[in-house]
Amino acid sequence: MTPVRVIVWGENRHEKIEEHVRKIYPDGMHETIADGIRENLGDGAVVRTVTLDDPEHGLTEEVLQDTDVLVWWGHAAHGDVADEVVERVHRHVLSGMGLIVLHSGHWSKIFMKLMGTSCTLRWRSEHDRELIWTVDPTHPIAEGVPHPLEIEEDEMYGEFFDIPAPDELIFISTFSGGEAFRSGCTFHRGHGKIFYFRPGDQDYPTYHHKDVRRVIANGVKWARTVRPERAAPVLLRYETGEFFKGAGYTGPLG
Template sequence: MIRATVWNEFVEEKIYPSVSSVYPDGIHVVLAQALGDELAQEVQVRTAVMQDDEHGLTDDVLAATDVLLWWSHLENDAVSDEIVARVQRRVHQGMGLLILHSAILSKVAKTLLGTSNDATGWRHGDKEHLWTILPTHPIAAGVPNPVVIPQQEMYGEPIDIPTPDELVFISNFEGGEVLRSGCAYLRGQGRIFFFAPGHEEYPVYFQPEIRRILGNAVRWAAAGLPAPARPTRTGEYPASGG
């Protein structure tokens, strides 16, 4: 059973009609529903929002989380440094992390990736074609190529992110811009996936293809990495093989 926590700053849904009309109960609720639909009996999902005590991410919650999904935008810089450090430690210990859309500019993303994550430009309302370029990757399983997103916010290259350990998706937009839109990283024992689609004014997270990608990404991120071998005595490691 995968234990997933969906975190959302839960601000824009309360103040902008253009957002509340799409996500009246919050983006986190729709993401949680998507995981339940895609992963069914494989997942237990909880949600947390910025307004909760300790942003809803206490040590106990994070210890009981295999994969953390993070959506944020307006309040990226208002997240407590203590909570950012907690998330970083848990990722290094093996917790998976999905960085969704504008959360690429969050302190969590910047801390773990070590870059500014700034894109060259942005524009609302473009059609996006999401292309699979690593079809053998588990996150791409069962995903049509391309996925067409009728309306989305364009982020364009160059974007100041590290070279991905695995580049699963790229996107192109109506203005000719391109973006590395599905990037997999390894940090410590944890797996991170940056997935760019998901602007708050458009029903991107209701699309079946996007939900499939999210479900696949949670499965992949939950796997983590094997812990390094520990020495049995100072300077000695267990022998491998027969």
């Protein structure tokens, strides 16, 4: 199999304006995330990074056509993402591009559009210990992940998390305040596969954590489509006895 083609999209705002974040991620969070995928997948992946400030946010039609899996991290500038780029990414996901949404990407335009809900949750940032418990140990995203995965310090997310019921729940997190959260969820939209993974506030070195990096890399492998070509689901009209090739359909009166 050819290497999976990965784009890591980073908002790259905190690293520019907050010195303590820049110390943790001197090359940007997106580069640290990309390094973790390279570290785990090796020659099995070709990984590139783009950021919000790139032309068309780095997500041109040509780039997306050449991408098997898009990894998304955003937080402070969700509103700065152009709607036409969101529509473009949405179309590619429905056509079979994989999408990994990390941490505060739960409130990104693209994730909310794909979920169809508010994607709101409870949160606090008090240097919480997080334990990530594997509830589906047979899932490929959980391969090689310790049970539980311990993160010494990170931001807390808690229920209620306003998302549709996941197709698969792989991980749940618990925190020092007693909260619980569905922290590893998969969804299918059209021909595309989506994995949401909770950890990764910018104030903590979470994306240097070897097991967090493993989960993200496993997610990338899982989200790659097995379909031979990228194509959006379409509505076709079939005659009786015709099984393989329908006719184009232009609308309810077509």
